[in-house]
Amino acid sequence: xRKTNPVGSGFLLLLLGGAVGYGIGLGIxxxxxxxxxxxxxxASAFALLLAVASFFFGLYGYRGITRxxxxxxxxxxxxxxxxxxxxALMGSEEIFGTFFFSEPAWVLGALIGVVSFLFxxxxxxxxxxxxxxxxxPEHHEDIPGWEKYFYVSYDHKVIGIQYTVTALFLIAVxxxxxxxxxxxxxxxxxxxxxxxxRLFNQTGPQLYNTLMSLHGILMIISIxxxxxxxxxxxxxxxxxxxxxxxxxxxxxAYWVAVPASVLMLxxxxxxxxxxxxxxxxxxxxxxxxxxxxxxxxxxxAGWSSILGSLNVIATVLRMxxxxxxxxxxxxxxxAAVATSIIALTATQLxxxxxxLVMFQRLFGMGFFDASKGGNPVLFQxxxxxxxxxxxxxxxxxxxxxxxxLLPVFVRKPLFGYRWIAMSSLGIALVGFTVWAHHMFTxxxxxxxxxxxxxxxxxxxxPTGVKFFSWVATLWGGKIETPTPMLFVLGAIVVFxxxxxxxxxxxxxxxxxxxxxxxxxxxxxxxxxxxxxxxxFFAAIYYWFPKATGRRMSEFWGKMHFWLMTPSFLVLTFxxxxxxxxxxxxxxxxxxxxxxxxxxxxxxxxxxxxxxxSVLIFFINFFHSMKNGEKAEGNLWSSRSPEWQVPSPMPAxxxxxxxxxxxxxxxxxxxxxxxxxxxxPDRQTHHEEEAVIHGA
Amino acid sequence: MAHKHDNSLMLSQGVFIFVYLAVLTGLEFFVxxxxxxxxxxIVVALVKAALVLYYYMHIYQLNMDPAHEGDxxxxxxxTGTNRIGLWLFxxxxxFVFGGLMxxxxxxxxxxxxxxxxxxxLFVTAVLLISSFFMNRGETLMHNGxxxxxxxxxxxxxxxxxxxxxxxxxVEWRLAIHEGMTPDSGPAGAAFxxxxxxxxxxxxxxxxxxxxxxxxxRRGLYDxxxxxVEAAAVYWHFVDVVWIFFYPALYLIGTLA
Numbered sequence: 001x002r003k004t005n006p007v008g009s010g011f012l013l014l015l016l017g018g019a020v021g022y023g024i025g026l027g028i029x030x031x032x033x034x035x036x037x038x039x040x041x042x043a044s045a046f047a048l049l050l051a052v053a054s055f056f057f058g059l060y061g062y063r064g065i066t067r068x069x070x071x072x073x074x075x076x077x078x079x080x081x082x083x084x085x086x087x088a089l090m091g092s093e094e095i096f097g098t099f100f101f102s103e104p105a106w107v108l109g110a111l112i113g114v115v116s117f118l119f120x121x122x123x124x125x126x127x128x129x130x131x132x133x134x135x136x137p138e139h140h141e142d143i144p145g146w147e148k149y150f151y152v153s154y155d156h157k158v159i160g161i162q163y164t165v166t167a168l169f170l171i172a173v174x175x176x177x178x179x180x181x182x183x184x185x186x187x188x189x190x191x192x193x194x195x196x197x198r199l200f201n202q203t204g205p206q207l208y209n210t211l212m213s214l215h216g217i218l219m220i221i222s223i224x225x226x227x228x229x230x231x232x233x234x235x236x237x238x239x240x241x242x243x244x245x246x247x248x249x250x251x252x253a254y255w256v257a258v259p260a261s262v263l264m265l266x267x268x269x270x271x272x273x274x275x276x277x278x279x280x281x282x283x284x285x286x287x288x289x290x291x292x293x294x295x296x297x298x299x300x301a302g303w304s305s306i307l308g309s310l311n312v313i314a315t316v317l318r319m320x321x322x323x324x325x326x327x328x329x330x331x332x333x334x335a336a337v338a339t340s341i342i343a344l345t346a347t348q349l350x351x352x353x354x355x356l357v358m359f360q361r362l363f364g365m366g367f368f369d370a371s372k373g374g375n376p377v378l379f380q381x382x383x384x385x386x387x388x389x390x391x392x393x394x395x396x397x398x399x400x401x402x403x404x405l406l407p408v409f410v411r412k413p414l415f416g417y418r419w420i421a422m423s424s425l426g427i428a429l430v431g432f433t434v435w436a437h438h439m440f441t442x443x444x445x446x447x448x449x450x451x452x453x454x455x456x457x458x459x460x461x462p463t464g465v466k467f468f469s470w471v472a473t474l475w476g477g478k479i480e481t482p483t484p485m486l487f488v489l490g491a492i493v494v495f496x497x498x499x500x501x502x503x504x505x506x507x508x509x510x511x512x513x514x515x516x517x518x519x520x521x522x523x524x525x526x527x528x529x530x531x532x533x534x535x536f537f538a539a540i541y542y543w544f545p546k547a548t549g550r551r552m553s554e555f556w557g558k559m560h561f562w563l564m565t566p567s568f569l570v571l572t573f574x575x576x577x578x579x580x581x582x583x584x585x586x587x588x589x590x591x592x593x594x595x596x597x598x599x600x601x602x603x604x605x606x607x608x609x610x611x612x613s614v615l616i617f618f619i620n621f622f623h624s625m626k627n628g629e630k631a632e633g634n635l636w637s638s639r640s641p642e643w644q645v646p647s648p649m650p651a652x653x654x655x656x657x658x659x660x661x662x663x664x665x666x667x668x669x670x671x672x673x674x675x676x677x678x679x680p681d682r683q684t685h686h687e688e689e690a691v692i693h694g695a
Numbered sequence: 696m697a698h699k700h701d702n703s704l705m706l707s708q709g710v711f712i713f714v715y716l717a718v719l720t721g722l723e724f725f726v727x728x729x730x731x732x733x734x735x736x737i738v739v740a741l742v743k744a745a746l747v748l749y750y751y752m753h754i755y756q757l758n759m760d761p762a763h764e765g766d767x768x769x770x771x772x773x774t775g776t777n778r779i780g781l782w783l784f785x786x787x788x789x790f791v792f793g794g795l796m797x798x799x800x801x802x803x804x805x806x807x808x809x810x811x812x813x814x815x816l817f818v819t820a821v822l823l824i825s826s827f828f829m830n831r832g833e834t835l836m837h838n839g840x841x842x843x844x845x846x847x848x849x850x851x852x853x854x855x856x857x858x859x860x861x862x863x864x865v866e867w868r869l870a871i872h873e874g875m876t877p878d879s880g881p882a883g884a885a886f887x888x889x890x891x892x893x894x895x896x897x898x899x900x901x902x903x904x905x906x907x908x909x910x911x912r913r914g915l916y917d918x919x920x921x922x923v924e925a926a927a928v929y930w931h932f933v934d935v936v937w938i939f940f941y942p943a944l945y946l947i948g949t950l951a
Contacts, residue, residue, distance in 0.1 A: 133910045245776050310783045318776045319767065344783060348790035356798070356888070364878030365888065367798065373881035378801045382794055 010059035017054025021046035028100055041099045041201040044269035049073050052262065056150065064121060064151035065258070071120025072113040072259050080109030098201070099270050103289050104362055106270065110263055110296050117259040122152045123252045139247070139652065152255060154247035157649060159254050160233025161547060163225050164540070166254075170222035170261060172618070177211040177218070179611050181588075184208060186604040188592040200269045201288075208588040210272025210290065217277040217294065218264060221301050223394045223532050224343075225257055228308045230397060230539050231336045233547065235312060237642035238330045240321030240675075242652050245314035249307050257304040263297035266290075276586055278387070281357055281368040281379050292361065295354040302351045305393075309340030309347075321641070321675070323660035330640065330664050331420055335400025338424035342389045342396075342431060350386035353379055377444050384435035391524070392431040395495070395531025396424055399466055401539045402488050406470060407665040408638045409485035410477025414665035416469045426462035434459060440508055441515045449508050456506035463499055467492075483557030484636075487538035490565050495530025497569075498523060501576065516586075519579030522572040529568060537561075537617065544621075545635050549648040550628030556620040560613050567609035574603045639667065639674040656680065705834045712750040713827040719743050720823060724816050727946035733805070736942045743938045751830045751931045753924075757782060774921045781925055785932050788896075792936050795892060796943060799885045805948035808875060808882040810866075815945035818861040819937065825854035826934045833927040836911065836920050844911055844923065851930065852904045859897045862890050889940055896933045903929060 025043030030036055037043070053073060056066040083105035088095050094102055101109065118124050126136045142148040142155060149162055184193045184204075193204030202210060232254075236244055244250045267273060271288025284291055316337050320329070356367045357379065366372025368379045407414045414420065436444060436452040470492055481489070501523040504510045514520060537560070545551045578596050590596060634643040641658050642649065658675040666672040723739045726732055748754045757778055767773075832847030870876075870886065877887040903926040910916065916923050 131906050131910075133913055133915050246780055249780075306787050310780060310787065313783055314776055314780045317779055318772075344787050345790050348787055349794050352791055352794040359877075359888065363887075365884035366878065366880060367802070367884050367888070372878070372884070373802065374884070375801055378798060381801075382797070385794075 006059045010055045010057075013054035013058035014051050017057075018047045018051035021048070021050030024050075032096065032100060037201075041269050041271055044200050045099065045266060048265060048269055049076075049262075060147065060150050064147075066150075068117040068121030068123075068255070068258065069262070072117035072262065075116025075120075076109040076113030078109070079112030080105040083108050097289065099289055103292060106289050107292050107296065107358065107362065110266075110293060114256070114259040114263070114296075114300050117262075118252070118255060121255050121258075123255040125152070126248050139243075142651070152251050154243070154251050155651060156232050156236050156244045156247065156250060157547065157653075159250055160229050160231075162254050163229030163232055163257075166257065166261070167222045167226035167229055167536075168618070168621070170218050170225065171614070173265075174215050174218035174222060175611055175614060177215040179607055181208050181211045181215070182604045182607045184588060185590075186601050187597050188590050188594075188600075190589055193588060200272065202272050205588045206272060206274060209274035209276075209586075210268060212586055213273055213276050213294070214264070214268055217298065219528075220277060220390070220394075221257070221261065221264065221298075223528070224301065224305050226532070226536050227339065227393065227397045228253070228304070230401065230536070230543075231312055231339075232308070234539075234543060234642070235333055235336050236315060236319065237546075237649065237653060238333055238640065239316065239319055239324065240641055240654060240658050241315060241319035242654075244311050245318055246311050250311050253304045253308040253311065256307075257301050260297045260300035260304065263293045263300065267293035267297065278383065279354065279357065280383075281360065281376055282370075284357055285360055285369065292358060295358050298354055299351050302347045305343045306347050309343035312336050312340040313344065321658055321660055322678075325660075327418060327421070328660050328662075328664060329421075330404060331414065331417065331424075332397070332400040332404040334421040335396045335403075335424045338428040339393050339396040341425075342428050343393050346386040346389045346432070348386075349382050350390075353382035353386075356382070377439070377442055380439050380442055380444075381436065384438045385432075388435040388438060389428075389431040391527065391531075392427055394528060396427060398491065398530075398532040398535035399495075400424065401535035401542075402470065402491055403466070404640075405484055405488050405538060405542055406473050407667050408636050408640075409480050409482070409488070410474055411480075411667045412473060412477040413663070413667055413669065414469065415472035415475075416465070417663070417665060419465050420469050423462035423465040426465075427459060430455065430459050430462065437506055437511070440511045453506055453508050457503055460499065460503060467496065467499075482541075482636075483552070483554055483561060484538045484542035486558065486561045487534045487541065490561060491530050491534030491538065493530070494526055494534055494565075494568065494572075497572070498526030498528075498530045501526060514579070516584055517579035518575045518583040518585060521585055522575030522577075522579060525568075525575065526572045529572075540621070542636065544624070544628075545631040546642055546647045546649060548625055548628070549630065549632050550624055550626075551631040551635060552620050552624040552628055556616055560617045560620065563616070564610055564613035567606040567613065571603055571606040571610065574599055574606070578603070639664065641675045644675065644677070702834075702838045705837075706831065708750060709827065709830045709834060712746055712830075713823075715746055716743055716823055716826075717820075719746075720816075720819060723942060723946065724812075727942070728812065731946075731948070733947055736947055740938050740942055744935050747826065747931050747935050747938070751826060752928050752935075754782075770919055770921075777921055777925065781928060785928075788932070791892065792939070795885075795889050796939065799889060799943055802881040802885055803948075806882075807946070807948045807950060808870075808886045808944060809873065809950055810886070810945055811869060812945050814861075814866060814869070815941060818858050818866065819941045821854050821861065822858045822934055822937055825851045825858065826931055828854065829927050829930045833923055836916055836923045839917060841911065841914065841917060844916075845908060848904055848908050848911070852901060852908065855897060855901050855904065855930070859894055859901065862894050862897075866890070886944060889944060893933070893936055893940055896936065900926075900930045900933050 022043045025040065025046035026036060026038070028046075029040050029042050050073075053066060053069040056069060060066055062070070080101045084095055084101060087102065087105070097103055097105075099106065129136050140154060142153050142158060143151060148158055149165070153159060153162075181193070184191060190204060193208045195203050195205065197204035197207070199207055232244070232250065236242070267290035270290040270293055273279070273284070273287045273291040273294050275284045275287060275291070279291070279294065316329070316333055356365075359365045360367055360369060360374075366374040368374045368376045370376060403414060403420050433455040434452060436448055437456045440449055479485070501519070505514055505520060505523060541552055541557055578599050581596060582594055583590060583596055632647045636643065641654070644658070645654060654677075656677045656679075658677045660674065661676045662673045664674050666674070719739055719742060723736060726735050726739070828847045829851040832844045832851060835843035835847060867887070867890070870883070875883045875886065877883050907916070907923050907926045911923065
């Protein structure tokens with residue numbers, strides 16, 4: 001079976017499965033409507049599902065993720081046929097819908113598909129055994145080699161890498177979507193996404209809306225997965241734990257995100273949705289079925305986020321090494337806790353708000369339907385109660401990475417450790433009180449605007465604390481600039497720009513003017529790139545040797561940085577500029593009389609350059625896994641515990657437990673030490689002592 | 696186990712708390728139908744919730760760490776971690792119900808759906824009594840009395856099922872019969888969404904009860920009984936939610 005190249009057979013079967021699925025879909029369409037609809041949603045949906053499943057079949061055989069995907073497809077079809085049958089029995093007029101199945105059939109089918117995936121992939125195996133009263137070993141041995149990454153593993157390091165690679169995949173998909181619609185925007189008038197253009201039952205402008213909406217949500221999901229990826233890989237290592245507190249739940253949280261991503265992609269072919277990722281009703285209450293797939297996808301991915309953060313908090317509370325009191329925890333752990341507090345609680349509200357719209361569509365419950373006594377603004381409150389704090393979920397770990405890496409590369413203690421630790425919590429808590437600044441123009445009560453303006457401006461205080469600490473840490477340091485440090489510095493600059501363009505939007509008078517313009521687009525791309533994307537790349541370059549025992553190419557890493565940073569600055573400054581000149585968000589076309597054609601051309605070119613730089617990163621990433629320069633020691637001369645043992649990390653982390661004996665970031669202070677490994681003879685001594693005390 | 700000696704004390708404590716809760720529920724109903732003071736109803740609900748959180752759900756146990764450092768693989772230490780995990784989950788779930796409450800207040804304000812208040816009191820009483828038996832069963836299991844645990848959990852299960860059917864079959868049907876359907880307006884939407892979400896949690900709680908009952912019968916929890924405690928805490932949590940949802944739907948405000 002291993003004679004052929006698995007990747008090659010994977011892609012071969014991808015094409016084959018896609019073609020077969022497309023054929024089946026065409027056949028169904030022909031039977032139902034009597035015409036051949038080559039750009040139809042049904043054919044595309046089947047093609048997508050079968051192509052993805054066949055790819056993994058070729059890569060990997062019928063096990064692990066392949067089995068999950070096959071079960072998802074089968075479960076989805078069974079669920080959908082069940083509802084269809086019920087509707088036929090009950091004499092409903094609409095048994096079938098635009099996309100073969102009716103909307104309720106798709107929704108229930110998709111839900112059953114997600115559950116089937118989890119059973120199929122094996123994420124629930126141990127729990128099911130517990131339910132039947134069968135004990136399972138605490139750890140399972142993973143299969144060796146790359147194949148374990150497509151299988152349910154309880155090892156936090158494997159899960160961290162699974163998260164990270166999935167996040168990178170979604171970044172690639174979301175970025176591709178961005179480049180497609182950015183191409184359309186390069187000049188005014190419609191060029192290729194025209195009204196006569198048809199794909200997936202959508203015209204060109206509709207497809208633009210769908211791609212724009214999907215770009216938003218795919219990037220958000222990929223950021224959430226990326227955040228979980230770094231946290232999962234790094235936090236137990238920093239704490240000196242063997243694993244997370246709940247390894248099975250950890251695996252569940254990852255695997256539930258996979259069917260969620262499939263649903264998200266299915267929304268593209270099932271008519272798409274044109275609301276943007278915010279999904280405001282009343283528009284979302286009447287968009288095509290794709291809307292429901294989007295809602296379900298976010299709902300499912302939300303569970304990943306909630307359970308993942310639950311795990312992080314429990315791990316930090318219970319699994320710290322000896323002597324690691326709160327004020328000696330690495331700063332990234334503080335950031336992870338702060339981010340998890342938000343994700344644990346607020347995520348429920350986006351799930352609830354989307355669920356309410358789903359029910360409004362399915363059962364006619366008029367939560368947000370003004371004609372039934374509902375209130376559309378209520379949706380925005382529920383939605384933003386998560387979705388604003390969500391940006392702190394994205395950036396807090398990133399800012400944690402900056403604070404974590406900075407002292408390593410300036411060889412100086414981190415300035416104001418306590419303040420930084422507290423500022424993360426501060427941002428998280430203040431973040432809960434600012435949501436309505438998204439709604440200054442929504443028609444909510446006017447007296448609510450002023451308190452929300454002030455609470456929003458307040459966020460700048462703990463964020464400012466972080467900036468002062470970074471600058472003070474850099475001051476007078478011996479700055480080295482390998483690739484991770486370049487990305488840290490880039491993150492500081494870009495996040496500063498994002499931060500400085502924030503308060504203008506918070507000010508009501510200005511926001512009434514800036515709302516829904518490209519200024520906002522520029523602002524939040526700055527914050528997200530500075531707060532997440534740059535630090536994410538920094539973290540990957542930094543911890544890659546820990547995970548693989550090899551390092552990524554410095555030259556191509558620097559190319560990546562020096563290509564991405566200037567293009568990105570041009571892109572966001574340009575976005576803000578066209579926004580101030582009157583360019584609106586989320587629209588497929590703009591008036592040539594605005595005179596923005598040339599600016600938009602520049603924006604599109606910079607977007608391509610960013611895409612190119614990320615492509616360089618991808619090649620570097622996958623190439624270095626096998627062929628990178630060996631780096632098994634303390635590559636960055638870090639004080640952090642994970643670098644004190646050889647890379648890659650063994651399965652159950654530290655062979656010898658360590659004890660915290662000093663401050664984490666006292667770089668350059670002679671004789672200071674953060675951790676000390678407990679020598680085996682002392683260890684047994686400790687155990688004897690414990691026995692004596694215990695008796 | 697360490698708590699064996701205070702067996703009778705724990706059991707009588709459960710009875711006292713149940714009496715308090717029953718009196719408060721009666722008082723709540725009386726306040727609602729006589730002078731309908733919203734602040735007073737809120738206070739009563741908060742007191743009831745606090746009683747359940749402390750005495751039935753043992754929230755103070757979060758602060759009790761039986762294991763010392765370096766013993767991370769002991770059952771006691773893992774139980775402490777599991778407790779934290781469960782409570783974090785409950786905090787998270789609270790936000791769903793909080794969101795539903797916000798929805799209800801936003802859409803209905805100081806009006807309430809047209810519902811049969813006596814029936815509401817009845818189902819509330821059923822759920823409350825089930826919580827009492829749950830507490831009893833959990834305490835008995837903690838003291839190694841498997842038979843007592845099985846009997847009390849079975850009663851809890853039956854009462855819980857009674858509550859679920861009372862809401863879904865009787866209450867919903869009655870509401871639809873009176874013309875309040877999910878799509879009839881904000882009152883119907885809020886009522887069906889809130890009771891539906893709560894009923895879903897009751898349903899999952901029943902599944903958990905069935906699992907611990909079956910495994911308990913096989914003697915799985917004679918020594919390591921955290922699963923029983925977890926199922927009980929979850930069951931009481933569902934009760935706490937109803938402590939707030941019941942006045943919000945049946946008692947507060949005037950008829951819409």
